[in-house]
Amino acid sequence: MGRWLRICPAEAIPEGHAARVEVGELPIALFNVGGEFHCLDDTCSHALASLSEGELHPSSCSVECPLHGSQFDLRSGEPISLPAVEAVQVHKVEVREGEVWVELEG
Numbered sequence: 001m002g003r004w005l006r007i008c009p010a011e012a013i014p015e016g017h018a019a020r021v022e023v024g025e026l027p028i029a030l031f032n033v034g035g036e037f038h039c040l041d042d043t044c045s046h047a048l049a050s051l052s053e054g055e056l057h058p059s060s061c062s063v064e065c066p067l068h069g070s071q072f073d074l075r076s077g078e079p080i081s082l083p084a085v086e087a088v089q090v091h092k093v094e095v096r097e098g099e100v101w102v103e104l105e106g
């Protein structure tokens with residue numbers, strides 16, 4: 001079980017947008033898809049690219065890496081198109097009283 005951290009007000013990330021947040025050494029990416037928040041490690045599993053800068057695809061609940069175009073499912077972190085073949089770590093997200101909280105390991 002990890003520890004829950006308060007990240008930001010939910011209104012700071014409008015629907016259809018993403019944000020990169022550094023938690024210590026770990027950059028994470030928060031996405032708002034139709035009012036539902038998802039959180040992944042921000043760094044693509046294929047190379048050094050920031051997934052929070054990618055294009056969101058709400059219909060498939062995925063993000064497209066801005067560097068080589070792999071799409072990642074925001075619910076599982078699994079790549080759904082090449083060239084990435086490894087998943088990106090997902091983190092649990094909750095909105096509590098208008099604040100976004102994320103569970104991180106350690």
Ligand code: FES
Nearest residue numbers: 044046047065068
């Ligand atoms: S860096 Fe993301 S697909 Fe290559």
